[in-house]
Amino acid sequence: MRMSLKVSQPPPHGGRLVNAVVDREEGARMAAGCPAYDIRPTIDPRTGAPIRNAYREVMSIAYGFFSPLDGFMTRNEAESVMRDRRLLSGWLFPFPIIFDVDGEELRGLGVKEGDRLLLRLKGRPFAVIDVEEVWRFDPRDVADRTFGTPERNPEVVRRRFDEKHPGWLMYRSMTGTAVGGRVHVINEPRLREPYGRFWYPPSASRLEFGRRGWRTVIAHQTRNVPHTGHEHLMKEAAFLGDIEPCNGILVNAIIGAKRLGDFVDEAILEGHEAVSRFGYIRPGRHLVTMTLWDMRYGNPLESLLHGIIRQNMGCTHHMFGRDHAAVGDYYDPYATQTLWSKGIPSYGLPAPPYDVDRGLKIRPVNIQEFWYCPVCGEIAYSESCGHRDKAERFSGSFVRGLIAEGIEPPPIIFRPEVYQVIVKWWRRFNYPFVNKRYLETKEAELEVELDPMEVTTR
Amino acid sequence: MTYKIAIVLDKARMEKVRSKGVQVKDLYGGYLKVIELEVPDELAKRILAEFPRARIDARGFIEETPIAFKRELFDSVVRMGAGPAAIEDAMRPEKLARIKELASKEDEYLPPPN
Ligand SMILES: [Zn+2]
Numbered sequence: 001m002r003m004s005l006k007v008s009q010p011p012p013h014g015g016r017l018v019n020a021v022v023d024r025e026e027g028a029r030m031a032a033g034c035p036a037y038d039i040r041p042t043i044d045p046r047t048g049a050p051i052r053n054a055y056r057e058v059m060s061i062a063y064g065f066f067s068p069l070d071g072f073m074t075r076n077e078a079e080s081v082m083r084d085r086r087l088l089s090g091w092l093f094p095f096p097i098i099f100d101v102d103g104e105e106l107r108g109l110g111v112k113e114g115d116r117l118l119l120r121l122k123g124r125p126f127a128v129i130d131v132e133e134v135w136r137f138d139p140r141d142v143a144d145r146t147f148g149t150p151e152r153n154p155e156v157v158r159r160r161f162d163e164k165h166p167g168w169l170m171y172r173s174m175t176g177t178a179v180g181g182r183v184h185v186i187n188e189p190r191l192r193e194p195y196g197r198f199w200y201p202p203s204a205s206r207l208e209f210g211r212r213g214w215r216t217v218i219a220h221q222t223r224n225v226p227h228t229g230h231e232h233l234m235k236e237a238a239f240l241g242d243i244e245p246c247n248g249i250l251v252n253a254i255i256g257a258k259r260l261g262d263f264v265d266e267a268i269l270e271g272h273e274a275v276s277r278f279g280y281i282r283p284g285r286h287l288v289t290m291t292l293w294d295m296r297y298g299n300p301l302e303s304l305l306h307g308i309i310r311q312n313m314g315c316t317h318h319m320f321g322r323d324h325a326a327v328g329d330y331y332d333p334y335a336t337q338t339l340w341s342k343g344i345p346s347y348g349l350p351a352p353p354y355d356v357d358r359g360l361k362i363r364p365v366n367i368q369e370f371w372y373c374p375v376c377g378e379i380a381y382s383e384s385c386g387h388r389d390k391a392e393r394f395s396g397s398f399v400r401g402l403i404a405e406g407i408e409p410p411p412i413i414f415r416p417e418v419y420q421v422i423v424k425w426w427r428r429f430n431y432p433f434v435n436k437r438y439l440e441t442k443e444a445e446l447e448v449e450l451d452p453m454e455v456t457t458r
Numbered sequence: 459m460t461y462k463i464a465i466v467l468d469k470a471r472m473e474k475v476r477s478k479g480v481q482v483k484d485l486y487g488g489y490l491k492v493i494e495l496e497v498p499d500e501l502a503k504r505i506l507a508e509f510p511r512a513r514i515d516a517r518g519f520i521e522e523t524p525i526a527f528k529r530e531l532f533d534s535v536v537r538m539g540a541g542p543a544a545i546e547d548a549m550r551p552e553k554l555a556r557i558k559e560l561a562s563k564e565d566e567y568l569p570p571p572n
Binding site: 260261322323333372374377392393395396397398400401402404405406407408410411412413423426427430431432435436437 | 464466468484485486487489490511513515516517519521522523525528564565566567568569570571
């Protein structure tokens with residue numbers, strides 16, 4: 001067989017995109033006569049702050065971001081994922097996706113396996129789940145086995161996870177009763193401003209790539225307002241295509257519960273948008289999008305989910321940097337690059353995700369670091385610049401510190417138009433970062449609006 | 459291990475340190491002027507313990523301390539120079555109490571730039 005050196009758009013993970021969004025008429029029929037359950041946030045037991053809302057998982061499943069996953073996991077599937085990072089169908093998947101509920105309320109509703117449950121959001125019909133299994137679990141045990149331990153995963157885990165790790169805390173704070181089964185969105189939500197224009201579910205992003213004539217597209221993961229270090233990462237990594245640099249750069253922001261002190265989601269999206277709106281990357285080569293997900297900060301595991309999401313969106317390449325989706329020093333800083341160059345046997349990956357059966361078809365671009373070098377007089381790549389001892393490294397916390405003190409960051413590390421986006425949302429929220437008030441408002445409003453819908457419930 | 463902490467200098471702060479013999483460092487091709495202080499391990503631990511949001515970044519700098527702390531620290535540096543004594547001075551109990559009170563308000567509101 002002749003193999004072309006040209007790269008083309010990969011198929012969705014698992015072969016086909018999940019589309020579990022039905023129209024309202026069909027939805028009302030599906031939900032008729034079902035008991036109703038209100039989706040509620042997972043709460044940090046120490047502070048009372050909302051740290052996760054499972055509605056975001058319903059959205060990411062139903063709109064195909066997590067294909068081939070088409071529902072919340074049963075016990076067997078969650079066990080399989082924690083053991084081998086495989087769905088029961090054999091396809092790679094990093095995290096147990098668990099719909100935990102108030103067990104007592106569920107019993108009160110008389111829900112049993114084989115039933116269908118209507119899920120309400122903001123008091124309105126939103127989705128249904130076909131109850132395949134109601135199962136119980138020990139949240140602390142699931143949290144530990146989801147992320148690993150230094151003893152069991154010595155290749156990449158440096159220290160034991162605890163409640164300071166936001167992802168571990170999410171699993172640790174679950175109720176211990178779960179409902180597994182397929183989900184459908186029955187009342188398609190509208191995304192609130194400014195989210196709507198960044199909403200490109202995989203089927204829509206694939207169409208958009210086609211419309212723009214993008215054959216090769218490199219994905220950039222973000223949970224940050226971009227500084228010029230991020231911008232250089234995007235531009236330089238995009239040079240790795242096939243017979244030419246990648247045609248497109250897809251920015252995909254993870255939108256959901258945030259940590260105190262992070263930038264607000266609105267500024268993250270519009271900050272990235274400003275990069276091309278003001279021409280630092282030509283708009284025709286740049287697309288800013290989002291995925292609804294309460295980030296687990298699982299470094300290599302998170303990178304695997306990122307690979308799945310962006311392959312589903314139609315990307316051919318994915319850039320991975322140092323400390324990818326990490327927090328603190330739980331993981332080795334290069335754990336993600338270890339996964340994407342050698343694999344991590346203790347996570348069930350004896351080879352990289354693209355070299356195992358039922359693995360991924362997206363190509364990693366492992367990149368180290370960009371810094372400002374006063375000798376080169378430019379933003380330089382750490383493996384190219386020979387002045388390591390003079391390098392001025394980027395630090396997100398340093399930039400946040402400047403902003404908090406009311407000092408506009410220098411243009412060489414932060415584009416003035418991107419800074420103006422931060423100031424815009426700062427005026428709106430009276431604060432430039434996530435604080436407790438922002439988290440509470442966000443949990444009350446979420447990213448979506450739902451129209452009223454008549455459903456006869458039991 | 460020794461860490462560092464940086465105080466960024468705007469025009470007003472530059473005026474105040476002029477002629478004090480404090481070493482000012484250029485960052486990012488001279489766009490930013492900073493004073494860098496060395497922070498011995500024990501003192502770094504105290505700073506991290508006093509301010510729960512403070513953390514050490516990938517460069518080994520202590521970041522995300524309250525703005526009020528940086529303000530006190532700058533005043534101490536003007537009087538005492540850029541050594542550990544200035545940090546000790548900014549961490550005196552009566553100053554810490556005031557810093558923490560201001561810091562709790564910093565979590566609620568920060569004035570946007572004009
Ligand atoms: Zn250099």
